[in-house]
Amino acid sequence: MKLALKKKTLTYIFILVSLLVTAGIWVIISITRDVPQATAGPAAERMTRSIEDFTGIDAWKNTDAISFHFRPGNRDHLFDRNRRLVEVSFAPESEVDPSTVVRFQLDSRIGLVLQNGQMLQEPQKSAWIDKAYRAHINDVFWLNPFAALRAPGAVRRLTAEGALLVTFESGGVTPGDSYLIYARQGEPVRWLLWTQAIPARGIEFSFEDWKSFGNGLKISQKRVSFLREIQLDHIQIHEDFPGNQPDPFQELLQRIEEQKSQSAED
Numbered sequence: 001m002k003l004a005l006k007k008k009t010l011t012y013i014f015i016l017v018s019l020l021v022t023a024g025i026w027v028i029i030s031i032t033r034d035v036p037q038a039t040a041g042p043a044a045e046r047m048t049r050s051i052e053d054f055t056g057i058d059a060w061k062n063t064d065a066i067s068f069h070f071r072p073g074n075r076d077h078l079f080d081r082n083r084r085l086v087e088v089s090f091a092p093e094s095e096v097d098p099s100t101v102v103r104f105q106l107d108s109r110i111g112l113v114l115q116n117g118q119m120l121q122e123p124q125k126s127a128w129i130d131k132a133y134r135a136h137i138n139d140v141f142w143l144n145p146f147a148a149l150r151a152p153g154a155v156r157r158l159t160a161e162g163a164l165l166v167t168f169e170s171g172g173v174t175p176g177d178s179y180l181i182y183a184r185q186g187e188p189v190r191w192l193l194w195t196q197a198i199p200a201r202g203i204e205f206s207f208e209d210w211k212s213f214g215n216g217l218k219i220s221q222k223r224v225s226f227l228r229e230i231q232l233d234h235i236q237i238h239e240d241f242p243g244n245q246p247d248p249f250q251e252l253l254q255r256i257e258e259q260k261s262q263s264a265e266d
Contacts, residue, residue: 033202035178035194038157038165047164047183048149048156054186055146059216065241070139071231077139078248080241085249088132102132103252109133110256137173138197142230144219145179146188188220203227213237 038044067078076089084106092099104111111129113120120128141148148154153170159180167178180192180202190206207220215237223230242248 038159044158050186056217065238068235069233
């Protein structure tokens with residue numbers, strides 16, 4: 001009797017899993033779109049400029065540092081844009097997991113990793129720096145993708161319906177990704193994504209909850225699709241960083257200088 005009941009339960013579980021997998025495949029297929037045809041040229045550049053003007057590209061360039069919280073990843077970021085220094089704090093995923101803070105230089109990836117206040121050594125240190133680097137590139141792009149419209153490797157084209165198609169043919173963590181931006185008088189309303197990170201081709205997110213900062217920067221704090229929601233919380237602009245406050249990157253800067261001196265001696 002118990003054996004028969006167990007077999008019946010396993011059968012129900014198998015059927016449920018099969019239905020969920022089938023539903024997932026159906027959803028992906030049903031929303032899959034091809035990348036549209038688009039043309040490069042002056043019209044695409046004018047659309048690019050109107051989006052940059054609305055979102056405040058000049059204010060972004062003049063921002064010393066920016067900090068924010070990224071969900072659903074549950075990560076805190078501090079990005080010192082002038083010195084290209086990054087701090088990523090990973091919250092524990094459970095009560096037994098440690099809290100991890102990674103500080104590194106964006107270009108050299110020289111860094112420090114602290115878990116529950118204790119310094120990690122190799123090979124764990126390099127693994128965490130690589131994880132933090134990928135998280136930083138992803139999360140900062142979601143924070144302000146419009147600052148990257150003219151990044152090296154970005155190709156801008158305009159579709160027949162007036163949407164801006166941006167393809168990152170090189171650079172970044174996932175070259176080849178494309179984004180189709182629909183804007184109204186320069187204000188991004190929604191975009192469609194063809195990315196390696198999301199299997200559904202052409203999934204749509206809306207731009208919601210725009211916030212204007214004192215320096216002229218505008219950031220959408222919420223991106224919504226029927227599959228998931230991206231939330232950007234606790235955004236702070238630092239126009240003079242670190243200013244009169246203690247420098248959180250002081251120990252990292254010392255480590256960078258030590259490595260430079262050691263390399264020169266070798």
